[in-house]
Amino acid sequence: MEIDPFIFRFSIFILSIFVGYYVVWSVTPSLHTPLMSVTNAISSVIIVGAIIAALASSSSNIFETSNVFGYLGIILASVNIFGGFLVTQRMLQMYKKKKKNKK
Amino acid sequence: MISPNLSAIFYLISGILFILALRGLSSPETSRQGNLFGILGMIIAISVTFLTVGNFSNAMNYVLIFLVIGGAIGAFIAFKIPMTAMPELVAGFHSLVGLAAVFVAISAFLNPQAFNLGSPGNIKLASLIEMSIGAAVGAITFSGSIIAFLKLRGIMSGSPIIFLGQHFINLLLGIFIIVLIYFLCETQLDNFFWGMIAASFLIGVLLIIPIGGADMPVVISMLNSYSGWAAAGIGFTLENTALIITGALVGSSGAILSYIMCKGMNRSFFSVILGGFGGDTTVNEEKKKDQKPVKSGNAEDAAFLLKNASSVIIVPGYGMAVAQAQHALREMVDALKKNDIKVSYAVHPVAGRMPGHMNVLLAEANVPYDEVFELDQINNDFANTDVAFVIGANDVTNPVAKTDPQSPIFGMPVLDVEKCKSVLFVKRSLSPGYAGVDNELFYRENTMMLFADAKKMTEDIVKNI
Numbered sequence: 001m002e003i004d005p006f007i008f009r010f011s012i013f014i015l016s017i018f019v020g021y022y023v024v025w026s027v028t029p030s031l032h033t034p035l036m037s038v039t040n041a042i043s044s045v046i047i048v049g050a051i052i053a054a055l056a057s058s059s060s061n062i063f064e065t066s067n068v069f070g071y072l073g074i075i076l077a078s079v080n081i082f083g084g085f086l087v088t089q090r091m092l093q094m095y096k097k098k099k100k101n102k103k
Numbered sequence: 104m105i106s107p108n109l110s111a112i113f114y115l116i117s118g119i120l121f122i123l124a125l126r127g128l129s130s131p132e133t134s135r136q137g138n139l140f141g142i143l144g145m146i147i148a149i150s151v152t153f154l155t156v157g158n159f160s161n162a163m164n165y166v167l168i169f170l171v172i173g174g175a176i177g178a179f180i181a182f183k184i185p186m187t188a189m190p191e192l193v194a195g196f197h198s199l200v201g202l203a204a205v206f207v208a209i210s211a212f213l214n215p216q217a218f219n220l221g222s223p224g225n226i227k228l229a230s231l232i233e234m235s236i237g238a239a240v241g242a243i244t245f246s247g248s249i250i251a252f253l254k255l256r257g258i259m260s261g262s263p264i265i266f267l268g269q270h271f272i273n274l275l276l277g278i279f280i281i282v283l284i285y286f287l288c289e290t291q292l293d294n295f296f297w298g299m300i301a302a303s304f305l306i307g308v309l310l311i312i313p314i315g316g317a318d319m320p321v322v323i324s325m326l327n328s329y330s331g332w333a334a335a336g337i338g339f340t341l342e343n344t345a346l347i348i349t350g351a352l353v354g355s356s357g358a359i360l361s362y363i364m365c366k367g368m369n370r371s372f373f374s375v376i377l378g379g380f381g382g383d384t385t386v387n388e389e390k391k392k393d394q395k396p397v398k399s400g401n402a403e404d405a406a407f408l409l410k411n412a413s414s415v416i417i418v419p420g421y422g423m424a425v426a427q428a429q430h431a432l433r434e435m436v437d438a439l440k441k442n443d444i445k446v447s448y449a450v451h452p453v454a455g456r457m458p459g460h461m462n463v464l465l466a467e468a469n470v471p472y473d474e475v476f477e478l479d480q481i482n483n484d485f486a487n488t489d490v491a492f493v494i495g496a497n498d499v500t501n502p503v504a505k506t507d508p509q510s511p512i513f514g515m516p517v518l519d520v521e522k523c524k525s526v527l528f529v530k531r532s533l534s535p536g537y538a539g540v541d542n543e544l545f546y547r548e549n550t551m552m553l554f555a556d557a558k559k560m561t562e563d564i565v566k567n568i
Contacts, residue, residue: 006229009339009347016351019122024356027128029452029477032360032459033189034138035128036327039353040196042121042141043334046203048114048152049218049341053210054166055156056217062162066214071169073206076199078173079180084196085142086181087189091463092138095131098471 041084120144201244237336246307261316328357422495
């Protein structure tokens with residue numbers, strides 16, 4: 001019997017949880033706030049679902065209910081993508097090392 | 104148009120780039136590069152999606168317009184937001200991810216052909232379960248984050264809202280959602296779908312209202328985790344590797360942060376979830392009765408003490424953020440350094456309203472990150488330090504946590520500031536902290552209380568140094 005493709009996706013999922021576990025433990029505590037904002041930004045990759053929904057054309061009407069929810073999803077996710085990455089970048093720019101000549 | 108196999112490979116690549124983005128955060132030097140990896144991963148994921156759909160009709164214009172509108176709003180917020188408001192911002196962003204997940208799930212339910220999931224009324228069982236889970240967790244994330252946002256913003260009181268049978272109602276609602284999903288799978292009727300989403304919105308609100316202000320770091324991390332699981336649920340529906348990987352990463356990241364925060368407060372995750380701990384105005388009446396003598400001083404006294412010290416440790420807390428005192432603090436430290444005084448900063452894991460909040464504020468005030476230390480790195484140094492300067496922190500310095508098994512914060516890891524030769528405590532009044540516990544430190548011989556607004560006091564000290 002063939003293996004259901006779901007099992008493969010599930011395997012990816014479980015392995016990614018383990019990757020996440022080890023990667024996140026190695027994040028330095030002083031960067032926990034940027035960690036939250038960047039995870040926020042990357043989880044907005046959910047926009048791919050919204051794009052598919054928005055561009056799906058079962059008829060010539062591009063404003064069917066499912067399209068509209070797609071458009072709304074795109075707005076929400078893109079606020080998050082731009083906002084999340086930019087605010088992370090802004091925070092990370094502020095982390096500076098001690099200047100040597102100062103002491 | 105590109106083939107589904109090729110696009111799957113590209114989604115995998117963007118998933119890997121997201122892993123590298125988190126990996127970069129292991130040190131501040133690599134973090135900026137990591138963020139660029141994240142942006143690249145996002146660009147790849149979005150471009151590949153456009154190419155896979157390959158439908159460049161009128162709808163495409165709208166997609167681009169909405170993308171630009173959302174992006175402009177996001178960019179505007181990112182540049183305008185003050186660093187002290189990061190906890191609210193992150194809570195707000197979580198709510199958007201949650202709602203986006205709900206919207207995608209609704210689209211998939213209404214138009215399953217577009218996602219290869221079957222036809223309306225005849226959606227594949229596995230897809231239906233996956234999209235229901237994605238929608239339910241997304242809805243909980245959305246409404247829960249809105250409540251967290253309102254509490255952090257101060258629009259809603261930080262005090263826990265508790266009523267009789269609260270947890271029983273939540274349990275019933277949880278069961279109700281599962282039953283609705285079951286009937287949805289059996290009948291494919293859309294009323295069950297809408298009902299399930301509505302119940303999820305409601306339970307999101309009910310889950311967060313009993314949790315008090317002091318537990319907000321846990322709540323934010325927990326909602327971070329939820330937003331990841333919601334994304335993963337949608338990822339299974341869409342059979343999209345990038346989403347599954349990201350969802351799992353974000354889910355475990357939020358879970359680990361919640362764990363770290365709980366440990367920082369020595370509380371179990373369940374006691375936080377059940378709520379009812381730490382209001383805005385809880386006062387321990389019994390302790391209030393016997394008024395113990397308190398030594399208080401002014402800016403001049405503090406400046407004198409600091410100037411004559413050879414080493415100083417600064418302990419910032421949420422009060423510093425509220426008073427926006429980080430820049431004044433940095434000026435004070437500069438003045439001290441000119442006098443050849445060794446200064447370092449001690450940050451408790453739960454100082455502030457979100458993980459790492461103090462570090463960002465200090466970084467904003469140009470404090471080099473290698474002068475800022477974590478609890479276990481610096482705790483032994485207090486004994487060899489002349490002055491501890493506690494600004495806006497309270498519970499995290501309370502020695503009661505080590506001595507009194509009756510205290511609600513007993514067992515919580517605290518900074519041993521009382522071991523310093525003298526302790527300067529900047530605070531507006533003698534009121535207890537968020538845990539509602541009186542701080543024994545206020546009444547110690549070697550403590551001098553500086554009753555004032557944190558920013559004003561710090562500025563006055565600078566003038567006197």
